[in-house]
Amino acid sequence: EPEVTQTPSHQVTQMGQEVILRCVPISNHLYFYWYRQILGQKVEFLVSFYNNEISEKSEIFDDQFSVERPDGSNFTLKIRSTKLEDSAMYFCASSPDSNYGYTFGSGTRLTVV
Amino acid sequence: AQSVTQLGSHVSVSEGALVLLRCNYSSSVPPYLFWYVQYPNQGLQLLLKYTSAATLVKGINGFEAEFKKSETSFHLTKPSAHMSDAAEYFCAVSGASGSRLTFGEGTQLTVNP
Numbered sequence A: 001e002p003e004v005t006q007t008p009s010h011q012v013t014q015m016g017q018e019v020i021l022r023c024v025p026i027s028n029h030l031y032f033y034w035y036r037q038i039l040g041q042k043v044e045f046l047v048s049f050y051n052n053e054i055s056e057k058s059e060i061f062d063d064q065f066s067v068e069r070p071d072g073s074n075f076t077l078k079i080r081s082t083k084l085e086d087s088a089m090y091f092c093a094s095s096p097d098s099n100y101g102y103t104f105g106s107g108t109r110l111t112v113v
Numbered sequence B: 001a002q003s004v005t006q007l008g009s010h011v012s013v014s015e016g017a018l019v020l021l022r023c024n025y026s027s028s029v030p031p032y033l034f035w036y037v038q039y040p041n042q043g044l045q046l047l048l049k050y051t052s053a054a055t056l057v058k059g060i061n062g063f064e065a066e067f068k069k070s071e072t073s074f075h076l077t078k079p080s081a082h083m084s085d086a087a088e089y090f091c092a093v094s095g096a097s098g099s100r101l102t103f104g105e106g107t108q109l110t111v112n113p
Helices: none
Strands: A005-007 A010-013 A019-024 A031-037 A043-050 A053-057 A065-068 A075-079 A088-095 A108-112 B002-007 B010-014 B019-027 B032-038 B044-050 B056-058 B064-068 B073-078 B087-094 B107-112
Touching: A005 A088, A010 A019, A019 A031, A019 A088, A019 A108, A043 A065, A043 A075, A075 A088, B002 B087, B010 B019, B019 B032, B019 B087, B019 B107, B032 B064, B032 B073, B044 B056, B044 B064, B044 B073, B073 B087
Parallel strands: A010 A108, B010 B107
Antiparallel strands: A005 A019, A019 A075, A031 A043, A031 A088, A043 A053, A065 A075, A088 A108, B002 B019, B019 B073, B032 B044, B032 B087, B056 B064, B064 B073, B087 B107
């Protein structure tokens, strides 16, 4: 069964450093998403991406965050200057069309120290 | 705006007993509703979804959910719990196809032998 692949599974970074989280969506999917889950809290929407542009973003997704689909297969989330409160599990998801449930990846646990 | 309330952060059942996980939603537009399951150290797996077709939705692993507009509910049930059902379950709502998912707090299901 096709999967959404996220790398790395766990990343530790120092406060203020840039971090890039990588995702390989399912190959024929057209809609891409990032969500995060701070430990003990709800899963929260960050951003959706379609047709090479952001289609929707949440209040969390400020100027420190950016997304990119650099080569037609990868979908990345960049955090420019990490803060302690960015520590969370980040989930990538993709969908073949707008009427289908997403397929989520296994997540990247980001720890900012 | 959409929101989801899951009643009961922890539910414990005996193996073979009925599983009932409660979800109530709020939406200003006809909702799309989802149930996801998360096993330890894994991503979010789609169990089932409601997208304005049949109100009784059957999903994977013997789970089903019924959309009740009058009660603004989308409770998840399974007639007979199995040990492998132990996981965290998330209800989510979307206000339009392809748009952001808003998740509930999650319900941790424990299955006792």
